[in-house]
Structures are given as C-alpha cells and as structure tokens.
Amino acid sequence: xxxxxxxxxxxxxxxxxxxxxxxxxxxxxxxxxxxxxxxxxxxxxxxxxxxxxxxxxxxxxxxxxxxxxxxxxxxxxxxxxxxxxxxxxxxxxxxxxxxxxxxxxxxxxxxxxxxxxxxxxxxxxxxxxxxxxxxxxxxxxxxxxxxxxxxxxxxxxxxxxxxxxxxxxxxxxxxxxxxxxxxxxxxxxxxxxxxxxxxxxxxxxxx
Amino acid sequence: xxxxxxxxxxxxxxxxxxxxxxxxxxxxxxxxxxxxxxxxxxxxxxxxxxxxxxxxxxxxxxxxxxxxxxxxxxxxxxxxxxxxxxxxxxxxxxxxxxxxxxxxxxxxxxxxxxxxxxxxxxxxxxxxxxxxxxxxxxxxxxxxxxxxxxx
Numbered sequence: 001x002x003x004x005x006x007x008x009x010x011x012x013x014x015x016x017x018x019x020x021x022x023x024x025x026x027x028x029x030x031x032x033x034x035x036x037x038x039x040x041x042x043x044x045x046x047x048x049x050x051x052x053x054x055x056x057x058x059x060x061x062x063x064x065x066x067x068x069x070x071x072x073x074x075x076x077x078x079x080x081x082x083x084x085x086x087x088x089x090x091x092x093x094x095x096x097x098x099x100x101x102x103x104x105x106x107x108x109x110x111x112x113x114x115x116x117x118x119x120x121x122x123x124x125x126x127x128x129x130x131x132x133x134x135x136x137x138x139x140x141x142x143x144x145x146x147x148x149x150x151x152x153x154x155x156x157x158x159x160x161x162x163x164x165x166x167x168x169x170x171x172x173x174x175x176x177x178x179x180x181x182x183x184x185x186x187x188x189x190x191x192x193x194x195x196x197x198x199x200x201x202x203x204x205x206x207x
Numbered sequence: 208x209x210x211x212x213x214x215x216x217x218x219x220x221x222x223x224x225x226x227x228x229x230x231x232x233x234x235x236x237x238x239x240x241x242x243x244x245x246x247x248x249x250x251x252x253x254x255x256x257x258x259x260x261x262x263x264x265x266x267x268x269x270x271x272x273x274x275x276x277x278x279x280x281x282x283x284x285x286x287x288x289x290x291x292x293x294x295x296x297x298x299x300x301x302x303x304x305x306x307x308x309x310x311x312x313x314x315x316x317x318x319x320x321x322x323x324x325x326x327x328x329x330x331x332x333x334x335x336x337x338x339x340x341x342x343x344x345x346x347x348x349x350x351x352x353x354x355x356x357x358x
Contacts, residue, residue, distance in 0.1 A: 099298065100348045101351070104251075107248075109357050114247075116249060118249065120254055122256070
C-alpha cells in the first residue's frame with residue numbers, strides 16, 4: 001500500500017525539481033537574450049569575433065568581444081576600440097589606441113568678443129602584435145565603441161547571421177519550447193492519470 | 208509551474224528593463240562638442256595626419272593639415288579669417304623634446320559662410336636635435352588649436 005506512494009513521491013519531486021530548474025533556465029535565457037537584443041539593437045552594443053592575432057596576446061583569434069558605445073572624446077590612450085575599416089567592403093577591427101589627436105577651432109567674433117570652440121577627435125590605433133601603427137586614423141564616423149568584455153575562445157562561427165536577430169531568435173525559440181512543455185505536460189499527466197485512475201481508485205477499498 | 212515561470216519571466220522583464228535603463232544611462236553621450244557662442248559656427252573638417260615622421264632636426268615638420276568649414280548661414284552670413292594657432296604634444300613631449308611648430312595658414316585663411324571650406328591650416332611639431340633615436344616611429348598625441356576671427 002505504502003510502496004507505490006513512496007515510489008511516486010520521489011518521481012513527482014524529481015519532476016517538480018526539473019520543472020523548477022527548467023523554469024529558471026528558460027527565464028534566464030529569455031531574459032538574457034531579450035536584454036542582449038535590446039542592447040545590440042537600440043543601444044549600439046556590438047558583438048564580434050576576433051578574426052586575427054594582430055592583438056595577441058590581449059585578444060586572440062576566436063575570442064568573442066563585446067563593445068559598448070561611448071563618445072569618442074571619452075576614449076583614453078590604451079583603450080581597445082572597435083572601428084570600421086574600409087569603405088567598399090567595411091570590416092570591424094579591434095585595435096588599441098596609441099595616440100589621440102584633438103583639433104580645436106576657436107572662432108572669435110570681433111563684434112561681440114564671444115568665442116565658439118569646436119573639437120574634433122581623431123584616434124590613431126595599433127595592433128599589439130603589429131610592428132607599425134594602422135595607416136588609417138579613426139574618426140567619429142568610423143569609430144564604433146570601446147571593447148568592454150572578452151570571452152576567450154568562444155568565437156561564434158555563425159556571427160555572419162545578424163547578431164540582434166540571433167538573440168531574438170534564441171528568446172523566441174526558448175519561449176516556444178517552454179510553451180510547448182507547458183501545453184504537453186498537463187495533457188500527458190491527464191492521460192497518465194486516466195490510465196492509473198481506476199486502479200488507484202480500487203486501492204483503498206481493496207486494502 | 209506556470210506561476211513560477213510567470214514569476215521568473217516577470218523578474219526577467221524587470222531585469223531587462225533595469226538593464227536597458229542602466230545600459231542606456233552608461234552609453235549616453237556627455238554633451239556636444241560644439242559650444243555655441245555668438246553667431247559663428249565654425250569647425251575643422253577632414254583633419255588629416257600627414258604621415259611624415261618626426262626627425263630630430265629642430266625644424267617644424269607638418270604633422271596634420273585640414274580645412275575649416277564655416278557653417279555660419281549665408282545671406283548675409285559672416286566670413287572668417289584664420290589667424291594661426293598652436294600645437295601641443297601631449298605624450299612623450301619631455302622625452303623626445305617635442306615642441307610647438309605652429310599652425311600655418313596656407314591659403315590666406317579667408318573662409319566664406321554657408322558651408323564653405325578651404326585648405327587653410329597646417330600644424331607642425333618640432334623635435335629636438337637631442338632626441339633619442341627611439342623617438343622615431345613613436346606615435347605622439349597632440350592637440351591642434353586653430354584660431355579664426357571675423358574680418
């Protein structure tokens with residue numbers, strides 16, 4: 001009499017535990033993917049794969065880097081930045097800032113004595129492993145952000161797929177999987193209950 | 208389970224909201240480059256590093272050049288005249304003995320209003336004759352100031 005109950009309890013506990021863990025994992029995946037989607041779509045964050053060893057040993061081929069947007073005038077010497085190189089076939093490059101040049105024009109009106117100052121910042125970069133600095137300077141138009149996070153060796157071969165779309169797809173797929181689990185689970189339990197119902201109903205009277 | 212999932216999704220949604228706000232906060236630009244004063248609107252465009260190496264000659268070497276754009280609206284608008292400027296080496300100035308080589312105005316410096324441009328400035332730095340050999344190929348950060356005024 002007690003044997004079936006005691007065997008059912010650990011199973012239901014296990015099922016509950018799996019459900020709780022799955023809920024947490026699904027929630028975290030969906031939340032994280034949505035946050036990443038918002039960050040890469042609306043806030044200018046960029047995720048990219050390191051394709052060469054020009055920044056070794058700080059960045060190695062196959063590392064995954066996350067760059068955050070920041071105004072170009074907040075970049076400091078020594079920061080690793082992401083910028084666009086080339087016009088025809090633009091590629092994103094992550095190199096270290098070796099020098100910062102500022103161009104300021106001070107325009108003074110003789111009649112009012114007031115001065116208008118306008119600053120243009122241009123960055124000059126170099127790969128840590130390269131002997132020479134990059135030929136092209138980085139201006140505000142080609143600058144994309146400061147490297148914020150490096151995940152070594154987690155290069156994503158599918159980064160050609162739009163990253164923002166990838167995060168949204170992960171969130172949607174996880175949500176759909178969870179919804180299916182929620183829909184199918186009760187049906188299966190109802191069926192299982194239907195199968196064992198008469199036997200369990202006979203148990204008490206049979207005892 | 209559904210309640211648990213709903214709770215976790217709610218927490219995730221709040222986390223996304225808070226995270227988004229936090230990220231947006233940290234990525235907000237801190238002010239504009241341009242300071243408005245008076246009726247003039249002038250900026251340097253296409254500042255270009257010359258690519259010339261600094262040698263310990265004691266003579267000015269052009270390190271950058273570019274245009275001045277006068278965005279002051281035309282009709283009638285205000286023309287500006289470039290009068291000169293200064294170059295300050297930020298890095299390695301002491302070690303390599305780099306000093307201001309001046310800003311030369313190369314084409315008369317007159318810039319009409321309404322978005323007109325002109326190749327009007329060249330910035331130079333001077334490296335001391337006593338600079339060590341390894342100053343060659345060193346990248347120098349510098350600030351170029353170009354002064355313009357109404358005629």
